[in-house]
Amino acid sequence: MYKKLSTQLLGAATALSLLCGAATAAEWRAWNIHNDGHPNTGAMDRFAELTAEKTNGEVKIEVFHGGVLGTQPDALEQVRIGAIDVGNFSMGPIGPMVNEANLVSLPFIFKSVPHMFRVMEGEAGDIISKAMAAENLLPLAWFDAGARSFYAQKAINTPADVEGLKVRVMNNNLYTSMISALGGNPSPMAFSEVQQALKTGVVDAAENNFPSYKSVGHFEVTKNYSLSEHLIIPECICVNTAKFEALSADMQAAVKAAAQEAALYQRELWAVDTDKARKDVEAAGISVNEIADKTPFQEAMAAVYDEYLAANPDMKTLVELAQSTE
Ligand code: BDP
Numbered sequence: 001m002y003k004k005l006s007t008q009l010l011g012a013a014t015a016l017s018l019l020c021g022a023a024t025a026a027e028w029r030a031w032n033i034h035n036d037g038h039p040n041t042g043a044m045d046r047f048a049e050l051t052a053e054k055t056n057g058e059v060k061i062e063v064f065h066g067g068v069l070g071t072q073p074d075a076l077e078q079v080r081i082g083a084i085d086v087g088n089f090s091m092g093p094i095g096p097m098v099n100e101a102n103l104v105s106l107p108f109i110f111k112s113v114p115h116m117f118r119v120m121e122g123e124a125g126d127i128i129s130k131a132m133a134a135e136n137l138l139p140l141a142w143f144d145a146g147a148r149s150f151y152a153q154k155a156i157n158t159p160a161d162v163e164g165l166k167v168r169v170m171n172n173n174l175y176t177s178m179i180s181a182l183g184g185n186p187s188p189m190a191f192s193e194v195q196q197a198l199k200t201g202v203v204d205a206a207e208n209n210f211p212s213y214k215s216v217g218h219f220e221v222t223k224n225y226s227l228s229e230h231l232i233i234p235e236c237i238c239v240n241t242a243k244f245e246a247l248s249a250d251m252q253a254a255v256k257a258a259a260q261e262a263a264l265y266q267r268e269l270w271a272v273d274t275d276k277a278r279k280d281v282e283a284a285g286i287s288v289n290e291i292a293d294k295t296p297f298q299e300a301m302a303a304v305y306d307e308y309l310a311a312n313p314d315m316k317t318l319v320e321l322a323q324s325t326e
Helices: 002-020 039-054 072-081 099-105 113-120 123-134 173-181 191-200 210-215 241-245 249-283 295-311 313-324
Strands: 026-031 059-064 086-090 138-143 148-152 166-169 185-188 205-208 224-231 235-239 287-289
Touching (some): 039 086, 039 235, 039 249, 072 086, 123 313, 138 241, 166 173, 166 191, 173 185, 210 249
Parallel strands (some): 026 086, 166 185, 166 205
Antiparallel strands (some): 086 235, 148 205
């Protein structure tokens, strides 16, 4: 009797969940390197909420903030093998895994953030997205990450000011050649280690945008932020390709729409937060130093292009596409 009743109940519950479409199709773990208060943290929470809403709870995302699931290069590998499902990643550390993604890591390749978005949303972006998807890192939307500039105890006005400095960079050979081209000593290092390294003199300088300069306290251990704006690196919401393709077409469309809406939200948060972060670090005593003429940096860093394109002639098409995009 009991068994019969429970079987009937189970049947009714299954029918109900099918009717409501409430069966969970996927539960995803999401990686985010940033803490509370950084615009990308708000945007990733929004992505999880919008995904739940638009998929009627069929795709659930739990976001792990503050890099607790590992360093960025590790987390990227985890997404590629499907141990983590999705995340907000900088395109910088994706370059060593997907050559096409390296376009955005060539110094001064973009004229401005709007130019970067035009390139990423055009033919070059399509080529990059396809190459990333083939490596199990499918981009669903692009985030703004502003421009990266150098910071150190001293002001940096010319390439000569970088000479001899130990400069922390993200994990990508293009950044090590970029620093070498300026006469500095590049030091690739995880984001979580940079503050301590600056404090103890393991490195003399680093480079990042205002929100990250502020949010992890790099401004507490340097005095000058010099507006070189040498890299404009977009970020993505990237998902394991196979996990995404395992969803029904409707669910794929819903998750993609959630990512795109979250990215628009991120760009709004970014615009406000980047100004605020600059004002906050200035109020804390940081000198923000305008560089009157960036040409000497561009000229010195041209060596990065020469070396890279000689070793990767296939990348010429993408570089020309970006450079000819208005
Ligand atoms: C921040 C990016 C983050 C990077 C970090 C870094 O948002 O993904 O890990 O820079 O420099 O701007 O490592």
